[in-house]
Amino acid sequence: MSETIITVKDLTRKFGDFTAVDAISFDVKKGEIFGFLGANGAGKTTAMRILCGLLSPTSGQAEVCGFDVYHQSEQIKLNIGYMSQKFSLFDDLTVWENISFYAGIYKMSKQEIKIAGESLLEQLELTKYRNRLIKSLPLGWKQKLSFSIAIIHKPKVVFLDEPTGGVDPITRRAFWDMIYKASSEGITIFVTTHYLDEAEYCDRISMMVKGRIAGLGTPAELKTRFKAKNMYDVFLKLARGTDNA
């Protein structure tokens, strides 16, 4: 049942003397919403870049969708989606041009783009805005569109790098509904976030502190283990714990 889609074992990445990622290990199961938390500089982004095939590890093993990050980054790239905090849409292109560009570089055929693109527009209720330039859209729309485009090629895993930065709580809640929907369709969600209330929405969480994984489990497990009322307390205890040690 629980098929593993990301396997990480003793993964380490050094930049000179500095160890950004220090022998981390974890598994992510298919369809799971995996929250990747940590303070700034804790090594989240570095770990995520390795998994996306942008950075090669110094040592350790990592497999994404069954492909090895050392040698098979091209295959990994075809099977994942990515969305960043900046939404990464082209401001001076229209909604439809953005859709067909991103779908195109993921090697979808014209016919596939047409079908997937139309249904995307319909779901987002953007059909009549298809020829609007991105820069004229409100932030919340851009965010939803950006996410839908990141999964238009039906990737096995989608990496979300602080996807809710700078949007209001209502829009954030609506965005999480989209994440749940994608997850229910079998897409694995790997999400980094600063918002600790969002951590509660995840199936499982890993908390990184200074390059290591300090806590890993479901939100309920973590709260029990660290005797905390909420994720915020868990985060503070973990972060301070290493400082004192």
Place this chain on the structure above:
Amino acid sequence: MHNLLIFIRKEILHILRDPRSLSIMILMPLAEILLIGFVMRFEIEHTNIAVYDMAKQHSSVQLIQRLEGGKRFSAKTVDSMEEAERLLKSNKVKAILRISPDFERKILNDNEPTLQLILDAIDPNTATTIEAYMNAVLNDYFRDQGMSYSPQLLKIDQLMYYNPMLKSVYGTVPGLISVILMLICALMTSVSLTREKEMGTLNVLLISPLKPIQIIIGKVIPYLLVSLVNIAVILVLAFTVFKMPLAGSLLLLILVSLLYCLCALALGFLISTKSQSQQVAMMVSLAGLMLPTTLLSGMIYPIKNMPMWLQGITYLMPARWFINILKHIMLKASPVSAFLPDIGILLLMTLVITAISLHNFKVRFK
């Protein structure tokens, strides 16, 4: 290949969606070449010179008429050396020509007549130019008089090949073409790529199945098309407004210009791999390329006059080689073999710059 076409289409859309930038890219060279082309002229016209004619005879009057005949000089006759010097000091004239009293007698006897030319050398460029023109006029005059030798003032019998009128545009226009193409091309790619960095789209592109080389080629091809328009505009101006000759092949000229643009586009790409914002990229492309290209390409200042270490640096200026090729094709119609090494060097530079920037581009992530 399919991916590349999609990428190129996106780039073309970017260019077309921003008509203001596009028009700047095309109009800026137009304005620059007109402005600089008209300002940067080293020839003199209607320069005032004082003539102290001590002979006041037929042949000396004839000489003065000859001086005034071209539009280079306006002669102002004076009656004493003091008066002449006063004019020179008050900057009313740029030079004094003194004709000795025995001028006519010496000419008739086929002897060497004595002439003195005093130049205001505050501006050495103008002074040398005046001297050169004066030499040319005197040379003509004495030849017409049937004299077998050159007068004292003349040291060498000069024949100016390829540019008999010593037109300075023949030198400055090729230089201008190279500076403008360098700036525009480097600016275009560096800004376009750093914009993707700023917008965060570059990360998404790199995580996508697109390969870095596809991103580079996809960026370069649309801008190479814009460069082609620029080349056309500049060449039309060069031939019409500045009356540049075209001794060699037009096709070759365009191909070589495209190669040079490619080199500049690659340079812009290199700049963008090292700069984090559009502003930095723009500053580096403008300030970092404009001065070296103008000063070290041999466009204004002769490379031979530079100290050795500086001469060494000029070898690294793509413009140095490009200007040389331009002059060969436009003025001399030399066989391709004459400038094949220069083409080879430009090609090599382009490849090396591309390789370094591709390396930088990848190294960011490795």
